[in-house]
Amino acid sequence: MTxxxxxxxxxxxxxxxxxxVEDLVKHFQLGRGKRVHSVDxxxxxVRRGEVLGLVGExxxxxxxxxxxxxxAVQIDSGRVVFDGRDVSHAQGKELKALxxxxxxxxxxxxxxxDPRMRLxxxxxxxxxxxxxxxxxxxxxxxxxMLERVGLDETILERRPHECSGGQLQRVxxxxxxxxxxxxxxxxxxxxxxxxxxxxxxxxxxxxxxxxLGLTLFLISHDLRVVRYLCDRVAVMYLGEIVEVATRDDLxxxxxxxxxxxxxxxxxxxxxxxxxTAAQLEGEPxxxxxxxxxxxxxxxxxxxxDRDLCHxxxxxxxxxxDEHLVRCHFWxxxxxx
Amino acid sequence: xxxxRESATQPACSPPSDTPLLEIRGLRVDFPHVEGGPAIxxxxxTIRRGEIVALVGExxxxxxxxALAVMGLLPPEAEITGxxxxxxxxxxxxMSSTRRDQIRxxxxxxxxxxxxxxxxxxxxxGTQVSESLRRHRGVSRRDAKTRAVELLRDVGIPEPQRRAxxxxxxxxxxxxxxxxxxxxxxxxxxxxVADEPTTALDVTVQAQILKLLQRKRDELGLSILLxxxxxxxxxxxxxxxxxxYAGRIVEDGVTTEIFTDPQHPYTQALLRASLLESERxxxxxxxxxxxxxxxxxxxxxxxxxxxxxxxxxxxxxxxxAEPTLHACGDHDHHHSRCxxxxxxxxxx
Numbered sequence: 001m002t003x004x005x006x007x008x009x010x011x012x013x014x015x016x017x018x019x020x021v022e023d024l025v026k027h028f029q030l031g032r033g034k035r036v037h038s039v040d041x042x043x044x045x046v047r048r049g050e051v052l053g054l055v056g057e058x059x060x061x062x063x064x065x066x067x068x069x070x071x072a073v074q075i076d077s078g079r080v081v082f083d084g085r086d087v088s089h090a091q092g093k094e095l096k097a098l099x100x101x102x103x104x105x106x107x108x109x110x111x112x113x114d115p116r117m118r119l120x121x122x123x124x125x126x127x128x129x130x131x132x133x134x135x136x137x138x139x140x141x142x143x144x145m146l147e148r149v150g151l152d153e154t155i156l157e158r159r160p161h162e163c164s165g166g167q168l169q170r171v172x173x174x175x176x177x178x179x180x181x182x183x184x185x186x187x188x189x190x191x192x193x194x195x196x197x198x199x200x201x202x203x204x205x206x207x208x209x210x211x212l213g214l215t216l217f218l219i220s221h222d223l224r225v226v227r228y229l230c231d232r233v234a235v236m237y238l239g240e241i242v243e244v245a246t247r248d249d250l251x252x253x254x255x256x257x258x259x260x261x262x263x264x265x266x267x268x269x270x271x272x273x274x275x276t277a278a279q280l281e282g283e284p285x286x287x288x289x290x291x292x293x294x295x296x297x298x299x300x301x302x303x304x305d306r307d308l309c310h311x312x313x314x315x316x317x318x319x320x321d322e323h324l325v326r327c328h329f330w331x332x333x334x335x336x
Numbered sequence: 337x338x339x340x341r342e343s344a345t346q347p348a349c350s351p352p353s354d355t356p357l358l359e360i361r362g363l364r365v366d367f368p369h370v371e372g373g374p375a376i377x378x379x380x381x382t383i384r385r386g387e388i389v390a391l392v393g394e395x396x397x398x399x400x401x402x403a404l405a406v407m408g409l410l411p412p413e414a415e416i417t418g419x420x421x422x423x424x425x426x427x428x429x430x431m432s433s434t435r436r437d438q439i440r441x442x443x444x445x446x447x448x449x450x451x452x453x454x455x456x457x458x459x460x461x462g463t464q465v466s467e468s469l470r471r472h473r474g475v476s477r478r479d480a481k482t483r484a485v486e487l488l489r490d491v492g493i494p495e496p497q498r499r500a501x502x503x504x505x506x507x508x509x510x511x512x513x514x515x516x517x518x519x520x521x522x523x524x525x526x527x528x529v530a531d532e533p534t535t536a537l538d539v540t541v542q543a544q545i546l547k548l549l550q551r552k553r554d555e556l557g558l559s560i561l562l563x564x565x566x567x568x569x570x571x572x573x574x575x576x577x578x579x580x581y582a583g584r585i586v587e588d589g590v591t592t593e594i595f596t597d598p599q600h601p602y603t604q605a606l607l608r609a610s611l612l613e614s615e616r617x618x619x620x621x622x623x624x625x626x627x628x629x630x631x632x633x634x635x636x637x638x639x640x641x642x643x644x645x646x647x648x649x650x651x652x653x654x655x656x657a658e659p660t661l662h663a664c665g666d667h668d669h670h671h672s673r674c675x676x677x678x679x680x681x682x683x684x
């Protein structure tokens with residue numbers, strides 16, 4: 001395949017950056033002039049070979065951001081650059097090639113596989129779509145990948161209802177990896193699984209990442225999973241990234257009050273600590289009509305009563321190397 | 337091999353009173369048309385007044401079936417083939433359907449994992465919250481409305497007046513679960529069966545809902561049967577914990593003891609697997625899956641996945657006969673179903 005003129009590398013991506021998201025906006029129209037501000041000006045980079053985690057509450061736009069990167073939804077404005085090529089405006093053959101190198105693992109494996117198809121058909125579909133015409137060739141590739149994810153070939157003749165959740169999640173991972181992508185987005189890959197199976201799938205992801213040199217983008221609301229798996233973590237709140245840091249910085253020195261509250265809520269049992277001051281009141285505001293100023297201010301222990309937070313949206317401030325936070329009063333949040 | 341444990345009704349921990357509210361004895365539930373052994377195989381469970389008892393286990397272990405059996409909501413394919421369940425001395429399985437209707441929503445209520453799916457999408461929130469009051473207490477329509485607003489306020493719903501006339505689709509998941517709690521507690525039941533009440537919710541909201549349930553226990557002396565696979569929730573909520581595996585209770589006891597001194601290899605493995613330590617390295621995972629375990633009719637059902645049996649070289653013993661649920665040590669508030677547990681009577 002000859003690359004079209006659009007696929008010339010753009011000079012702005014450095015080689016170690018695999019995905020660059022610039023000022024991405026995705027709103028959904030609701031009618032009567034209402035819009036859901038799902039992703040509102042997100043800039044983010046994913047480096048080659050790293051595991052980047054994205055955490056946040058449901059409805060904050062995590063999945064929409066991932067889908068926008070994969071071009072599963074059309075974005076309103078901004079830009080996504082994958083491996084030097086512009087994803088947001090790619091067309092035809094170029095888009096198809098891009099999609100081949102970016103794959104998605106879904107949260108619910110039962111929903112991701114057609115209940116009426118044998119797994120052989122589901123698993124082979126991406127190969128057929130991407131032009132692997134020889135049946136034997138397809139079968140060989142499937143068997144090799146199944147072995148890699150720890151399944152044997154008997155599973156090919158089964159239908160989803162004949163398998164356990166853990167087995168199906170392995171099938172979904174195998175299907176995503178059959179096209180040898182560089183970039184794998186995992187949207188809550190373990191949240192529908194039991195604790196004992198969760199550990200198996202996480203081990204598998206780590207193994208595959210090392211063996212295949214994958215770059216992972218992991219979406220999760222389970223901070224323990226994120227802490228285990230990720231090199232860097234981004235925290236999302238109501239369509240915005242409010243903090244980005246390396247894993248250790250984020251968990252040991254969180255700067256945003258929201259990050260602090262999330263960590264306190266998620267890891268409270270572990271520390272056997274009483275969930276005291278850090279516990280958040282209420283639920284996220286509506287993304288249809290996000291609050292003015294800092295979007296977190298209605299729930300924020302620091303900014304709830306401050307005029308600045310009510311009126312002015314904070315800019316990203318550097319806390320340290322590779323650590324950005326979007327909060328007016330982050331030094332205060334870090335010290336308490 | 338079902339042991340009758342009269343002494344299990346002794347108070348094992350401080351707050352709850354010692355009168356049993358719910359007693360399940362030797363409960364067995366079968367799906368006659370499905371292969372693979374009974375869904376629930378002779379479980380024993382006692383819940384005292386004001387006590388929170390957790391039922392833990394992987395999906396398919398029979399937790400939800402136990403809850404549904406208590407509620408009289410088993411699917412038509414399922415059949416209760418043994419055992420009894422008494423609520424306040426009344427046998428739940430033999431009572432008339434009229435009596436059952438009187439009890440449900442009134443003496444025992446249930447919370448579900450998917451609150452939004454369990455609310456009627458076509459009825460206003462206020463109507464649904466006060467349904468039990470109208471039905472069981474004969475409250476007038478007008479009073480029911482007022483009570484509904486009070487109940488919604490009590491579970492922490494902002495603007496309860498306005499929310500009472502909302503429809504379920506206008507609620508967030510956390511809000512919907514609060515509505516479910518208000519509805520479940522409206523007729524002041526003695527027992528609340530909560531089946532994964534926070535699994536579908538965010539961590540921040542999860543903490544709020546659990547706090548609300550604890551507050552209700554303290555205020556009303558409510559008993560809660562908490563069904564979950566999340567051990568983190570259990571440790572912060574439950575007075576006692578029972579661990580289920582493949583339709584059996586494999587360990588039960590006071591929660592702190594289960595967590596600090598687990599005796600059954602399955603409990604130990606579950607605790608280790610749910611830890612997710614922050615250090616990179618291979619996570620501990622329980623090998624295999626529980627899918628086929630219910631079909632094992634001889635010996636311990638956890639044996640194919642059990643490292644302890646292999647390490648101790650007792651796989652043959654474990655395969656020949658199933659261990660009984662026995663007391664660990666002298667006291668009778670910790671039981672385990674394993675030959676390798678402390679205090680096993682005599683290894684055959």
